[in-house]
Amino acid sequence: MENILEVKDLNISFDTYGGEVKAIRGVSFDLKKGETLAIVGESGSGKSVTTRAIARLIPSPPGRIKSGEILFEGKDLVKASEKQMQNIRGKDISTIFQDPMTSLNPTMKIGNQIMEGLIKHQKMPRGQAKKRTVELLELVGLPNASERVDQYPHQFSGGQRQRIVVAIALACNPKILIADEPTTALDVTIQAQILELMKDIQKKTDSSIIFITHDLGVVANVADRVAVMYAGKIVEIGTVDDIFYNPKHPYTWGLLGSMPTLDSNEEELVAIPGSPPDMLKPPKGDAFAPRNEFALEIDKVQEPPMFKVSDTHYAATWLLHEYAPDIEPPEAVKKRMKGFAKTGTIRTSEEGEKS
Incomplete structure (x- = not known):
């Protein structure tokens, strides 16, 4: 399948009063046409910064892309002018942000915001734009669209506002849709509806989606592939089955161990000890080593390369080196992997319900 997007060795920093924050450190991945790629990780891991760079929405200053390439249909967006990016944003690459109230203009009717x-x-x-706007609102499941097109954002519920934001993002049939935690602020029922809506729209438009989330339960239901981020780097990437049934990085083990499954209501959740590193002074070696009970001596001094597990699966951990000891995931993670295989589904960690 052809790549529509290729991110190569991307490095992004923010200049602060305290010094240079190295937010993104050598991130590389690709996105295929019609594919959904989920990017997961704790807050501060670099998920949103990475995807905002794709749309060139990093505020400068203080942010800056130090090096790397972002190839969209073969064209490097890093080198594109702001005028060129204005023609790409919304038309070819659209973003759905987490909070619809900060995405919508409270002083404008929703119809006008979509028509723009x-x-x-x-x-x-x-006239044609207004007709298309009503069609878009109907597509995202907003009732009485023809009547409500002239209403303001405050006249809608949270779930309805998020549907409006989705309609805005879809207005120009973008080739890439970036969804930055679009369901986090919604209750579990509305969350499921929005996720189902995005999957349905993708089938109809054949768009590619980058889905950012910290919720692995969401990932299992929407993604084709998963990239796990930690401390500004991708530490593991593979298909959904690779990540849920055959995880290789200890950080991925920690994320899986901290989420419940439908198979048991009484199993203990395992928290990842410690906290992410200070990116003003990224640690030498593997950034996850201080929180990793399976860390080797080499982790403290040398950063691991990306090891190939299979044609679709890669992980950056010294545990995959041919001379590394044979260490298996903790029992809590194994139980979850068995639970995923047994039930074929997962429930969200926040709501305890099937997503």
């Missing part, structure tokens, strides 16, 4: 992109990028006459 249609008029600018699609060059539609206003």
Whole structure:
């Protein structure tokens, strides 16, 4: 399958009063046409910074892309001018942000906010744009769309506002849709509806999706592949089956061990000890080593390369070296892996319900 996006050795820093924060350190991945790639990790791992860089939404200053390439259909977006990016944002690459109230203009009718992109990028006459706006609102499941198109954001519920944000993102049939934790602020029922909506729309439009989340329960239901991020780096990447049934990085083990399954209500959740490193002074060696009970001596002095597990699965851990001791995931993680295989489903860690 053809790649629509390739991120190569991306490095991003933020200049602060305390010094240079090395937020993204050598991130590389690709996105195929019609694929959903989930990026997971704790808060501060670099998920949102990575994807905002794709749309060139990193505020500068203080942020700056130090090096690397972001190839969209073969064109390097890092070298694109702001005017070129204005023609790409919304038209080819759209973003759904976490909080719809910060994404919507409270002083504008929702119809006008959707029509903006249609008029600018699609060059539609206003009458045609309004008709298309109603169709988009119906597509995302907003009831009485023709009547509500002239209402303001405060007149809608949280779930409805998120549907409006999805409609705005979809207005120009983007080739890549970046969903930055779009369901975190919603209750579990609305969350499931929005996720189902995105999957349905992807089938109809064949768009590619980058889905950012900290919730592995969401990942299992929406993604084709998963990239696990820690301390500004991708530490493991593979298909959903690779990550849930055959995880190799101790950090991935920790994430899986901290989430419940449908198989048992009484099993103990295992928290990852410690906290992420200070990116003002990234640690030498493997950044996860201080929190990793399975860390080797080499982890303290040398950063592990990305080892190949299979054609679809890679992980950056010295445990995959041919001379490393044979260490298996903790029992808590094995139980979850068995639970995933037995039930074929997962429930979200926050809500304790099937997502």
